[in-house]
Amino acid sequence: MDTYDAQQVEAKWQRVWDDAGAAHVGEPDPTKQKSYVVAMWPYPSGTLHMGHVLVYTVGDVLTRFRKRQGMEVLHPIGFDSFGLPAENAAIKEGLPPRESTERNIKTITDSMRRMGWAFDWSRLISAHEPTYYVWNQWLFLKLYEAGLAYRKGAPVKWCPQDQVVLANEQVHDGRCEYCGTEVIAKNLEQWFFRTTAYAQELIDELDGLHWAERIKTMQRNWIGRSEGAEIQFRIEELERDVAVFTTRPDTLYGATFFVLAPEHSLVEELAGRSPNSEELRAYVGRAAVKRGEERAAAEEKTGVFTGFFATNPVNEARIPIWVADYVLMDYGTGAIMAVPAHDERDREFAETFDLPIVTVIDDNDKLVDSAQFTGLPADEGKRAIVAWLGERGRGRETISYRLRDWSFSRQRYWGSPIPIVYCETCGVVPVPYDDLPVLLPDIDDYRPRGVAPLESVESFINTECPQCGGPARREGETMDTFVDSSWYFLRYTDPHNTEAPFRKELADFWNPVDQYIGGVDHTTMHMIYARFFMKALNDLGLIGFREPFAAFFTNGWVNLGGTKMSKSKGNVIGPEQMLDAYGADVTRLNILHLGPATEDMEWTDEGAEGMVRFARRLYRLVSEVAASSSSESDGPPVNELSRKAHQTIARVSDDLGRRQSFHTAISAVIELLNELSRSGTDDPAARFAAETAVSLIQPYAPHLAEELWQALGHRKLWESAWPAADQSQLVEDTFELVVQVNGKVRDRFTMPASASEEQLVAQAQSSPKVQAHVDAAEIRKTIVVPGRLVNFVVG
Ligand SMILES: [Zn+2]
Numbered sequence: 001m002d003t004y005d006a007q008q009v010e011a012k013w014q015r016v017w018d019d020a021g022a023a024h025v026g027e028p029d030p031t032k033q034k035s036y037v038v039a040m041w042p043y044p045s046g047t048l049h050m051g052h053v054l055v056y057t058v059g060d061v062l063t064r065f066r067k068r069q070g071m072e073v074l075h076p077i078g079f080d081s082f083g084l085p086a087e088n089a090a091i092k093e094g095l096p097p098r099e100s101t102e103r104n105i106k107t108i109t110d111s112m113r114r115m116g117w118a119f120d121w122s123r124l125i126s127a128h129e130p131t132y133y134v135w136n137q138w139l140f141l142k143l144y145e146a147g148l149a150y151r152k153g154a155p156v157k158w159c160p161q162d163q164v165v166l167a168n169e170q171v172h173d174g175r176c177e178y179c180g181t182e183v184i185a186k187n188l189e190q191w192f193f194r195t196t197a198y199a200q201e202l203i204d205e206l207d208g209l210h211w212a213e214r215i216k217t218m219q220r221n222w223i224g225r226s227e228g229a230e231i232q233f234r235i236e237e238l239e240r241d242v243a244v245f246t247t248r249p250d251t252l253y254g255a256t257f258f259v260l261a262p263e264h265s266l267v268e269e270l271a272g273r274s275p276n277s278e279e280l281r282a283y284v285g286r287a288a289v290k291r292g293e294e295r296a297a298a299e300e301k302t303g304v305f306t307g308f309f310a311t312n313p314v315n316e317a318r319i320p321i322w323v324a325d326y327v328l329m330d331y332g333t334g335a336i337m338a339v340p341a342h343d344e345r346d347r348e349f350a351e352t353f354d355l356p357i358v359t360v361i362d363d364n365d366k367l368v369d370s371a372q373f374t375g376l377p378a379d380e381g382k383r384a385i386v387a388w389l390g391e392r393g394r395g396r397e398t399i400s401y402r403l404r405d406w407s408f409s410r411q412r413y414w415g416s417p418i419p420i421v422y423c424e425t426c427g428v429v430p431v432p433y434d435d436l437p438v439l440l441p442d443i444d445d446y447r448p449r450g451v452a453p454l455e456s457v458e459s460f461i462n463t464e465c466p467q468c469g470g471p472a473r474r475e476g477e478t479m480d481t482f483v484d485s486s487w488y489f490l491r492y493t494d495p496h497n498t499e500a501p502f503r504k505e506l507a508d509f510w511n512p513v514d515q516y517i518g519g520v521d522h523t524t525m526h527m528i529y530a531r532f533f534m535k536a537l538n539d540l541g542l543i544g545f546r547e548p549f550a551a552f553f554t555n556g557w558v559n560l561g562g563t564k565m566s567k568s569k570g571n572v573i574g575p576e577q578m579l580d581a582y583g584a585d586v587t588r589l590n591i592l593h594l595g596p597a598t599e600d601m602e603w604t605d606e607g608a609e610g611m612v613r614f615a616r617r618l619y620r621l622v623s624e625v626a627a628s629s630s631s632e633s634d635g636p637p638v639n640e641l642s643r644k645a646h647q648t649i650a651r652v653s654d655d656l657g658r659r660q661s662f663h664t665a666i667s668a669v670i671e672l673l674n675e676l677s678r679s680g681t682d683d684p685a686a687r688f689a690a691e692t693a694v695s696l697i698q699p700y701a702p703h704l705a706e707e708l709w710q711a712l713g714h715r716k717l718w719e720s721a722w723p724a725a726d727q728s729q730l731v732e733d734t735f736e737l738v739v740q741v742n743g744k745v746r747d748r749f750t751m752p753a754s755a756s757e758e759q760l761v762a763q764a765q766s767s768p769k770v771q772a773h774v775d776a777a778e779i780r781k782t783i784v785v786p787g788r789l790v791n792f793v794v795g
């Protein structure tokens with residue numbers, strides 16, 4: 001052991017661990033506490049970047065720490081290899097998706113192995129393999145049978161660039177999340193999962209989860225529960241009712257006009273009979289291509305009067321029906337009663353079109369000009385008006401959610417085929433379980449073109465009806481990649497099962513995931529879909545739990561030059577450069593030492609240099625200790641250094657456990673190293689301090705730690721027990737003894753709190769500085785204040 005050669009040390013220990021199957025988890029040991037640690041599986045759309053390094057290092061540190069605490073830890077990995085990210089990467093390269101995806105998987109796997117992340121590679125899964133997606137199809141059939149998957153025509157958000165339908169969650173500020181193109185509206189037959197069936201439970205069960213409050217809030221807002229009333233307005237000319245949803249039934253007397261969203265089913269009917277029919281249809285056409293958020297937030301309100309009127313059920317007032325794009329089909333019923341006196345957007349609209357504004361709630365929050373309800377406080381007014389409407393069959397209390405059913409079929413090639421055939425005689429027919437998987441064929445022209453590419457693959461699309469044997473066509477659309485990621489953590493528990501997606505006992509043993517790790521950007525899509533899946537699978541009796549992720553660690557972004565590292569911005573630093581320059585341990589230490597892992601951090605090369613110095617210093621000091629002291633024959637002594645070591649054990653254990661504060665744990669070990677350096681390698685506690693430093697840094701720098709552990713004469717740190725702090729040594733039980741001569745401070749010493757008065761005086765007399773003032777004169781009196789000072793009175 002001369003100098004620290006990271007490359008050589010890391011290659012050596014990775015071989016040892018591979019040979020020993022150190023990360024392999026077999027049948028679970030039910031006598032141990034289990035811990036299931038899952039970092040979100042990556043899209044293999046390129047190579048790894050430092051954001052991945054952060055996520056997987058956090059997972060690895062927790063895995064190694066918990067294993068050494070005696071837990072049974074499962075830490076698997078896989079690839080989210082179907083879907084838009086992988087397909088878009090392939091299109092860019094002009095390669096078949098299978099080819100570019102499998103090459104990327106290999107490259108990323110190599111990097112992951114070099115990083116020393118202790119994944120159980122025997123459980124590796126990839127979404128694009130038939131052994132995985134056959135179970136997507138199987139689960140789809142189960143959900144279809146249960147009525148939780150269905151098909152209907154619906155307006156969809158369409159990305160004209162990617163030529164694909166997007167889920168609401170994939171549209172940000174009206175733009176496609178993959179390419180940034182403005183999204184447009186389009187009407188299409190779509191496959192949906194009935195996520196709304198669990199809307200309330202998705203809110204309620206957030207309470208029991210160990211997630212940051214802001215993450216829970218994001219989901220709550222996404223699901224968007226509002227309490228209110230559904231009220232029936234009458235359109236006399238059509239002899240029919242139309243329902244509105246309002247959270248403010250107390251303002252019903254202030255409704256002065258009525259608005260339909262351009263997509264409302266009634267609009268076409270009205271347009272057919274309206275004197276404004278041309279203007280109306282032109283307006284609907286323009287609104288359809290606008291972005292929903294833009295429409296809702298537009299400062300300039302636009303709309304067209306239909307020529308029809310709606311009758312307000314409380315006062316028989318006939319109010320004009322407008323079509324306006326500030327009302328969205330996504331919320332409530334797509335129709336509103338407009339109360340311009342008490343709603344900002346209604347007021348702007350009323351002012352633009354010169355419609356009446358009638359105040360019905362006064363400054364004291366009481367109803368005015370509201371017939372028999374006048375004088376009631378608003379809250380009471382709400383209930384009273386809804387009750388009155390209820391008695392007449394014109395309204396009822398109801399709850400509305402912003403959450404929509406999940407539209408999961410895609411007009412793209414690179415995804416799991418949906419196991420459905422269309423027969424002219426039998427209609428929609430599910431593919432029998434025995435005929436699964438419906439394999440995705442390799443095709444030459446897979447590029448998006450508005451309709452599913454598989455539609456034009458005759459050998460795929462033409463088939464026999466499983467029911468009547470007649471000619472039938474397969475569904476040509478494929479599943480959204482979020483279907484793959486909704487249940488992959490179940491497959492990890494039983495990855496080679498060929499009879500079922502997983503054995504219930506195994507899924508139930510390991511789940512829910514004890515520690516889920518990933519970016520905040522997956523909070524509202526992936527993590528809501530996965531929660532929906534668990535509730536649905538539990539209702540189907542396939543699993544014994546309803547929530548997938550008991551605890552969630554949200555990592556921050558890794559920035560370079562102030563902006564998030566991303567391929568599109570061209571500011572990506574990959575781990576390969578770091579691995580070549582510094583090795584895995586320094587790369588791992590650096591990414592976690594930059595700052596709190598939950599917050600955004602700025603990548604710097606100086607940080608890496610600092611961690612290189614730390615690693616070399618650790619190597620040198622521990623090597624010196626290993627060479628100098630023979631061995632610990634009489635057990636570790638109690639002194640300042642041993643106390644520091646015990647305090648460091650306590651701090652790091654708390655940081656990696658309860659606090660999940662990864663940067664401070666590294667700082668604590670650095671401090672211990674400083675103390676060891678000051679005390680010198682001949683300090684009686686030097687060996688204990690060195691062993692402690694090595695043991696505590698192991699989750700971060702497993703290769704270096706293992707090398708040094710061996711140098712100290714031990715074996716297999718990766719399976720050694722995590723050290724326990726001696727509580728009695730955690731207390732700072734020393735004090736500073738002040739020594740005075742005639743009341744003047746002449747020296748100071750650190751003394752144990754237990755020292756006797758004689759020991760204090762002896763220590764004080766031993767000081768050369770004190771002797772210089774005492775020698776010539778006679779000590780007349782010695783004053784001792786225990787725990788504080790010794791004063792010699794001389795002369
Ligand atoms: Zn796009």
Ligand SMILES: [Zn+2]
Pocket residue numbers: 423424425426427465466467468469470472
């Ligand atoms: Zn048939």
